[in-house]
Amino acid sequence: MRIGLLLAQVLAQEESLFRSTVFTTAGAVANAVTAAAFLAVPFALFSLHRSERRRPALLGVAGAGAVVAGILHVPGIWSADATVTLPAALLKLSVAVGATAGVMLLFEYARRAAATVRDAADRNHELARKLDDLRRTNVTLQASEAMFRSFLDHCPALAWITDEDGTFHYVSEPCRRHHRAAGELLGRRITDIFPAERAQRHLEHNRQVLAEQKLLEFDEPGEGGIEHRVFKFPLRDGNDRRLVAGIAFDVTEQRRVRETLRDQSGLHAALGEAMRVYLESGDWARTFALLLRCALVQTRSEFGFVGVVLDRQRLRLVAGEGPEWMRQVSRELRAEPGAKAASDVDFSRLEPPLPRALRTGEVVAVDPPDGETSEPARGSFFALPILREKQVVGLLGVGRSTGRYDGNSPGQLVQISQQAGVFCDCYRRELREGALEEQLRVAQKMEAVGMLAGGVAHDFNNLLQVIQGYTGIALEASTTIAERRASLEQVRHASERATQLTRQLLAFGRRQNLQQSDLDLNQAIRDLLRMIRRLIGEQITVDFIPGHELGNLHADRSQIDQVLLNLCLNARDAIRQGGRITIETENVLVNGAFRESHPWAQPGRYVLMTVSDNGVGMDRETTTRIFEPFFTTKNHEKGTGLGLSVVYGVVKQHGGMVHVYSEPQKGTTFKIYLPIVERSATVVGPKHTPTLARGTETILLAEDEPMVRDLARRILARAGYRVLLACDGPEACALFTQHADTIALAILDVVMPQLGGREVYDRISALRPGLPVIFCSGYAGSALGADLPGGDTRRLLTKPYGADEMLGSVREALDQR
Structure with missing residues (x-):
């Protein structure tokens, strides 16, 4: 029992000790935890302060209090109190747990506060970065906008932005300056600024751009001749409004350059065409007409002319166009309403400013209403001298009915003037060469005529012998x-x-332009053979072998005669003693096969006339030079070197070809190719004697040769006519004045003393216009006819004439009144 009590006491003591130890340990732990918790509070408050940075004094006081509380709980860790009861221990533990929890909560709050602060700092940093980016972007945008505005304000293009209604939302500075007369454009509508038609056109363009949502390009004419190339395209602003942006570039200069290039291209083409016409056909009228048309187009003129200076006092008008060009040129042309180009005008008859341009080479401008203008190259008409090597060779005049030229007008004609200078120079040179060729031809003809004198005298002596002999027989009284x-x-x-x-000699020696007609070459040669044999002499035989059914030519008879005569005379001089000249004709066809061996030949159908001799011949070097003027192998007494050059010129003038073949000591052959025409030559049949025409009309007869006058009077009187005789021009005029009402016809000798037939006709036609007239002359009719007055009312009677020929002409003239 006692053991049990003792055991119980021991157990009680042990329990008390255990409890004391536990409670003491628990108290120490609680004090330690509480002290640690209070001591950790300042760190938590410091962390919170760093996170939030607000109320630093309050957080400092709380932290100091927590430190003091923690320090006060530190001694309780080592001083165990055995008397600690369970409630006290539980209280301490509760305080420790609460302090720890509070500190943990405080730390969690501080952590979250720090995280929040960090997140806010990050957000603030990001926001600051974005704001910085926005600021930089805004600066960039402002710089870009400024650059954009500066670019558009300094750009020569006009720029603008309008809405659908045509209200301006942006206008560049050049656009504002261009439309400064309209005032401020921003906020105003197109219809308030531009004329109604132009504004409506712009609004239609805007609607088209917005409907099709694509670029629209067009040309817009403006004031003062300015033209813009306009580009319009759709646009949207920040509010998604539909806008139309426009940019316009001044293309006036580009248009001018384009027109200049087009004009230059057309000018070059026209000048090339004029050169082609000249080279291919030698048609001066068409060549100068093309040049004038170029000048009119280049200067936008309505009329003009081109003249070539022939000498120091004459201007030949070779081209004219428009109704007023004659009025600007000369009083002489104005006096002739039917005057055309290719008229020769004396400088003294030109309008006053033009002679000065021709003499000084200056550009002359004229205003017809006011006379000559003092401002160079201005006016409604100006004349530009055409220069060639600093010499005035022509005159180019252009004019407008209205408006005036500017100072650049002469510059527009520089190229035309240069080309015209070349053509005028060639024209003048061709005239000089033609005159020289004509002089050479006449000189050669005169040489041949001189050679013919002996033969002609012989023939005439024979004829006179016949006339005198038979006249003597007829006068004898015993003659039946x-x-x-x-x-x-x-x-x-x-x-x-x-x-x-006589007529053959006159036709051979006449001096006139080419007069072509259809011709039978065989007949022409037959007619000339007698004269050729007379010139060649009896010691040389001349044979003619005519071609069968020879083709016809279109040629000048007298010039073909001269060609044949020159060749025969040249052959005669090449034959020393005796010999033979052979003339042959035939039809030939020049085709590809012939041209292979004769590269100089032109294809076609020709009449070939061959003149061959068996004379001394020529070497190759001489043959290459025989057609040169004045080249001759003869001495000065026998030749001038003109004959073969005349042959070459005549044949070329007829579109033919010449070929020569010769060998020394074997003779020479000339082949003349003349183009065939597809018409029959005019054949003159034998004359027949018609019934003599009679009449009773009164005829004025003016003739200075008494024998001819008496013969004509007897012929007319025997036919029943009443004849009024005049021995010269003044008497003829006096008789006509006395009998003007009764005279039905005038017969006038062309050459009379004091007044010739032409002058008499001028005077009597002033009293009786349309009076029929017959001119009489002993010269070749073709040499006089073109120069005689009277037109359709005149006729030409060539001496000597017979009674039937005279009466036939008289009756024909009277019947056609």
Whole structure:
């Protein structure tokens, strides 16, 4: 029992000790935990302060209190209190747990506060970065906008932005300056600024751009001749409004350059065409007409002319266009309403400013209403001298009916003037060469005529012998009527042969332009053979071999005669003693096969006339030079070197070809190719004697040669006409004045003393316009006809004439009144 009590006491003591130890340990632990918790509070408060940085004094006081509380609980860790009861221990443990929990909560709060602060700092940093980016972007945008505005304000293009209604939302500075007369554009509508038509056009363009949502390009003419190339395209602003942006570039200069290039291209083409016409056809009228058309187009003129200076006092008008060009040129042309180009005008007859332009080479401008203008190259008409090597060779005039030229007008014609200078120079040179060729031809003709003099004198002596002999027989008293009639018939035949010889000489020696007609070459050669044989002499044989069914030519008879005569004379000089000249004709066809061996030939159908001789011939070097003017191998007494050059010129003028083949000591052959025409030559048949035409009209006859005058009077009187005789021009005018009402026809000799037939006609036609007239002359009719007045009312009667020929002409003239 005692053991049990003792055991109980021991157990009680042990329990008390255990409890004391447990409670003491628990108290120490509680004090330690509480002290640690209180001591950790400042760290938590410091962390919280770092996170939130607010109320630092309060957090400091709380932290200090927590440190003091923690320090006060430190001694309780080592001083165990055996008397600690369970409630006290539980209280301490509760305080320790609460302090620990509070500290942990405080630390968690501080951690979360720190995390929040860090997140806020990160967000603030990101926000600051974004704000910085926004600031930089804003600065960039402002710089870009400023650069954009500066670019558009300094760009030569006009820029603007409008809405659908045409209200301006942006206008560049150049656009504002361009439309400064309209005032401020921003906020105003297009219809308030531009004329109604132009504004409506712009609004339609805006609607088209917005409807199609694509770029629109067009040209817009403006004031003062300015033209813009406009580009319009759709645009949207930040509020998604539909806008139309526009940019316009000034293309006036580009248009001017484009027009200049187009004009230059057309000018070059036209000048090339003029050069082609000149080179291919030599048609001066068309060539100068093309040049004038170029000048009119280049200067936008309505009329003009081109003239070539022939000498120091004459201007030849070679082209004219428009109704007013004659009025600007000369008083002489104005006096002739039907005057055309290719008229020669004396400088003294030109309008006053033009002679100065021709003499000084200065551009002359004229205002027709006010006369000459003092401002160079201005006016409604100006004349530009055409220069060639600093010499005035022509004159180019252009004009407008309204408006005036500017100072650049002469510059527009520089190229045309240069080309015209070349053409004028060629034209003048061609005239000079033509005159020289004509002089050479005439000189050669005169040389041939001189050579013909001996033969002609011989023929005329024979004819005179016949006439005198048979006239003597007819006058003898013992001659019967039959013998007298036969004698007179012989006299008439002799006079007809003399007439033919005279006309042949006149036709051969006449000086005139090319007069072509259809011609049978065989017949022409037959007609000329007698003269050729007379010139060649009896010691040389001349043979003619005519071609069968020879083609016809379109040629000048007298010039073909001269070609044949020159060749025969040249052949005669090449034959030393005796010999033969052979003339042959035939039809030939020049085709590809022939041209292979004769490259100089032109294809076509030709009549070939060959003149061959068996004379001394020529070497190759001489053959290459025989057609040169004045080249001759003869001495000065026998030749001038003109004959073959004339042959070459005549053949080329007829569109033919010349070929020569010769060998020394074997002779020479000339081949003349003349183009064939597809028409029959005019054949003159034998004359027939019609019934003599009679009449009773009154005829004025003016003739200075008494024998001819008396013969004509007897012919007319025997036919029933009343004849008024005049021995010269003044008497003819006086008779016509006295009998103007009764005279039905005038027969006038072309050459009379004091007044010739032309002058008499001028005077009597002033009293009786349309009076029929017959001119009489002993010269070749073709040489006089073109120069005689009277037009359709005149006729030409060539001496010598017969009674039937005279009466036929008289009756024809009277019947056609």
